[in-house]
Amino acid sequence: MSSNAAISLESMQQAEQDLPDEPRARPIPRVNIQAFCEDQNTASVIQKASEDRRLAKAHVTVQMGGVESAVTFYRDASTPNLIIIESLLNRAEMLSDLERLAEVCDSGTKVIAVGQVNDVLLYRELLRRGVSEYVVAPTSVAQMIESIASIYGDPSTGPVGQTVAFVGTKGGAGSSTVCHNTAFSIASVLESDVVIADMDLPFGTAGLDFNQDPLQGIADALSAPERLDEVLLDRLLSRCSEHLSLFAAPIALDKAYDVDTNACETVLDIVRENVPWIAIDVPHVWTAWAKDMVLKADHVVMTAMPDLASLRNTKNLADQLKSARPNDRPPILVLNQVGVPKRPEIPVKDFGQAIELEPRVVIEFDAQLFGTAANNGQMIEEVSEKAKAADAFRSLANILTDRIESKSEGSSLLAPLIERLKLSKVLG
Numbered sequence: 001m002s003s004n005a006a007i008s009l010e011s012m013q014q015a016e017q018d019l020p021d022e023p024r025a026r027p028i029p030r031v032n033i034q035a036f037c038e039d040q041n042t043a044s045v046i047q048k049a050s051e052d053r054r055l056a057k058a059h060v061t062v063q064m065g066g067v068e069s070a071v072t073f074y075r076d077a078s079t080p081n082l083i084i085i086e087s088l089l090n091r092a093e094m095l096s097d098l099e100r101l102a103e104v105c106d107s108g109t110k111v112i113a114v115g116q117v118n119d120v121l122l123y124r125e126l127l128r129r130g131v132s133e134y135v136v137a138p139t140s141v142a143q144m145i146e147s148i149a150s151i152y153g154d155p156s157t158g159p160v161g162q163t164v165a166f167v168g169t170k171g172g173a174g175s176s177t178v179c180h181n182t183a184f185s186i187a188s189v190l191e192s193d194v195v196i197a198d199m200d201l202p203f204g205t206a207g208l209d210f211n212q213d214p215l216q217g218i219a220d221a222l223s224a225p226e227r228l229d230e231v232l233l234d235r236l237l238s239r240c241s242e243h244l245s246l247f248a249a250p251i252a253l254d255k256a257y258d259v260d261t262n263a264c265e266t267v268l269d270i271v272r273e274n275v276p277w278i279a280i281d282v283p284h285v286w287t288a289w290a291k292d293m294v295l296k297a298d299h300v301v302m303t304a305m306p307d308l309a310s311l312r313n314t315k316n317l318a319d320q321l322k323s324a325r326p327n328d329r330p331p332i333l334v335l336n337q338v339g340v341p342k343r344p345e346i347p348v349k350d351f352g353q354a355i356e357l358e359p360r361v362v363i364e365f366d367a368q369l370f371g372t373a374a375n376n377g378q379m380i381e382e383v384s385e386k387a388k389a390a391d392a393f394r395s396l397a398n399i400l401t402d403r404i405e406s407k408s409e410g411s412s413l414l415a416p417l418i419e420r421l422k423l424s425k426v427l428g
């Protein structure tokens, strides 16, 4: 071997050693990640990680100020899917800092802690208290990507997405309108990614409501569910706004749509691996697949009108849900189109009492507002931000995403930590 060749081989080996470790992570789903750093180096590592192709779909923000800033920030804002929190403190102080963060954390938020203490006991203690990962600084871009990916690649953490089935208890009750507007609120106010799955294949209105006329959509996925992966999913979704995408219905009547229950399940499973919220617009039918979809959803929103037929159907559906899902929260009842001039109606209070389920949201009939929104292909919020109905959709979004309840209850992944600390104070 000539000396030149030897030199070049040596320099190639050196160059290879200088390359950062290639992270072997899978692409990270469309989650929101917010980092609060203490050290500028950590902040720039996370910033660089956020520009990596594997995080292309995630929304990442990086701020300084560590736990202090995070606690102030989340007092008035909902917490994202993942918080990366850096603390330069020692073990005891770090644990007490995380306790303060836990008090403002919404349920479902995951936490990666970054610290300077290389201590296996601290690591175990953090995991025991609900922190998903502990990374010792200084960290690298590859390590950061792998830590984030390990949370979303781990089957024990469950899928990223939650499904919400929106179902009308009478044809034309306004279930699709409630579905689209609430999804829009989750996407715009809470800045969380949402996919609307329009299951009303022949007559769905989601495309019209968002002024979209895509060539492909949910029917393509349902016809060959085994082909669906994150790349194809991206092609089949039509983007409505930064955080909202639509899995549109084909709206063609040249064929009949006999939807397969298993196909529905497979498709939804793939979507929920990739997106935090899936709003399913279930048409007013009770076929095997529609029933299965409603009974298996993480949350059910029933939209009713204040009349007798709707009351009877709402009662039947609520009973069915209660017996089939004894360990789930009761469905959320929306009473819509209340106060149509001259129409005799069942009063809201009586409606709730008769079926033993309080309407969580009541929306007045407003032909002008809803008609304008439908004709313009806009959401109520876009037509009139101050309208009472816009407020109703925002509160429904908050109820679904647990924003209000969990803040007031202080529940979170770290809740056991708070409980134990309270207990140790009492015992001590």
Ligand SMILES: Nc1ncnc2c1ncn2[C@@H]1O[C@H](COP(=O)(O)OP(=O)(O)OP(=O)(O)O)[C@@H](O)[C@H]1O
Pocket: 168, 170, 171, 172, 173, 174, 175, 176, 177, 178, 200, 205, 282, 283, 284, 336, 337, 338, 363, 364, 365, 366, 367, 370, 371, 374
């Ligand atoms: N609160 C309201 N005030 C006035 N009009 C409303 C209200 N809510 C919905 N609408 C209108 O009622 C009509 C039916 O609404 P929508 O299509 O959402 O009902 P649906 O329950 O999904 O019907 P389907 O049974 O066909 O699926 C739409 O034209 C919509 O704009």
Ligand SMILES: [Mg+2]
Pocket: 175, 176, 177, 200, 281, 282, 283, 284
């Ligand atoms: Mg509908």
